[in-house]
Amino acid sequence: MKKRVFQIFGFLISTLGWLFVACTMAMDYWRVSQLPGQGGSFIIKVAWYWSNLWKDCFIDSTAVVNCRDFPVLWSVTVYVQGVRGLLMVGLGLGFVGAILAFIGMECTYIGGNDKTNDKVLLSAAVFHIVGGISDIAGYCLYINRIARNFFNPNLNPTALRYDIGTPLFLGLVGSFLILVGAVFYAVTVIKVLCPEPKVVYASRSYVTPRTRSRTLYTGYYQTSRQSRASRESRRSTLSSESKSSEFSNISQITDEKISDRDAFV
Template sequence: MEKRLIQISGFLISSLGWLFVLCTMAMDYWRITQLGGQGGSFIIKVAWYWSNLWKDCFTDSTAVTNCRDFPVLWSVTPFIQGVRGLLMCGLTLGFFGVVLCFIGMECTYIGGADRTKDKLLFAGAVFHFAGGVSDISGYCLYINRIARTSFAPSVGPGVLRYDLGPPIFLGLVGCFFILLGAVFYAVTVYRVICPESKVVYDYGGGTYMAPRSRGRTLYTGYYRPSRQYGSYYIDSGRSSSSKISKLSQTTPDKISERDAFV
């Protein structure tokens, strides 16, 4: 039950994050700046310049907006092309991640055996993580371009100093949700990443289990076997058919009187 709750929480959080990222691509005011707005006249004149991934716009104090759409793809500013490409790549990876995680969740009845579903869920978590990193890279590229102009000591004539708009912050929150959901998925299938090597050996009515460790491990169990039968070791470097081998065998401490007589 706990595993299902964690997986459902991861699915909801990651899906919400991808929804945030998808909405930012269609939102306005990625960057915005204001000119005017100071007192000194009867009519306060103010204008806003703002942009998104698809157009540059100008809005005056009368709420009239004039926009200039970006030209064809190969003539757009290179950093705009990079941001678009990173976000679209992340959304594509996120789509495959959502599908794989939905199939691999324990509460769904598709995907096959439990081990197969765990592998699918882990693959979906990797897709989520890669898509989230791609989206973060796109937002950071856009932020870097704005910061280089905003914090420059001097700018050329006609160059405006822009501020970050709401879509940037919404997208960063969405990326955080995506990575958090990927972590939730990975936590539930950590045994696929680090399987436990557990060997059970039945000898004389007793059960001996070898804990996982490096190199050779002495078989230990619920009680110690008699030294008469030797000590058994496991070597992790050998094949599965020859893992259990008898390396040494001690001689009995006592010799029966019949054998001594002979």
């Protein structure tokens, strides 16, 4: 029962994390920059610049959005291409891991016997772990780029300094949930990796105290009795042989005497 609960809980957590990561791919405000300014006595004009993996946008105080889509794939900034690739790899591995986990769980009755289910679930945990690490690497690469530009002392004062947006935090949380779900999978099938050594216990019959003292020396008594019986049998055979030999000698003597007597007569 505990094994099923852990597997279901791990499947829900890893699937929820995978959905978080998938949602961040299409979300806006990966990085945000705000330019406040005061015009007149009562009007405050604010402009926001934000970017994601697909476009750069600008919003003014009138809520007019102007966006510039990134050009074709081979002309995009290198770190954006890297983040896209890492997240797509993580999503693909997570999708395969979710399918394997659904097949290998004990409550679905799809994988077959318990040993096969454990192996399938273990492979699902490996896919989730690799995919979660790939997602974390993509988010960390993007955050590193933002932090380097923000804390760069040699940056042009007129250049924009971006802050970290909400999708990055959501993506990191989703990656962490994917890893936690994989750990739950691995815990339920840890016996496949580290099987317990088999201990064979010899069956011992219970002996009552009265017969225990006898059984300790049964072998000795039996051997002594057998030796006595063999000695007696040897003696009986020897005595029978000696009697038969004496009887044969007596018969020979008597036959000789009878033959001499007949000849004399």
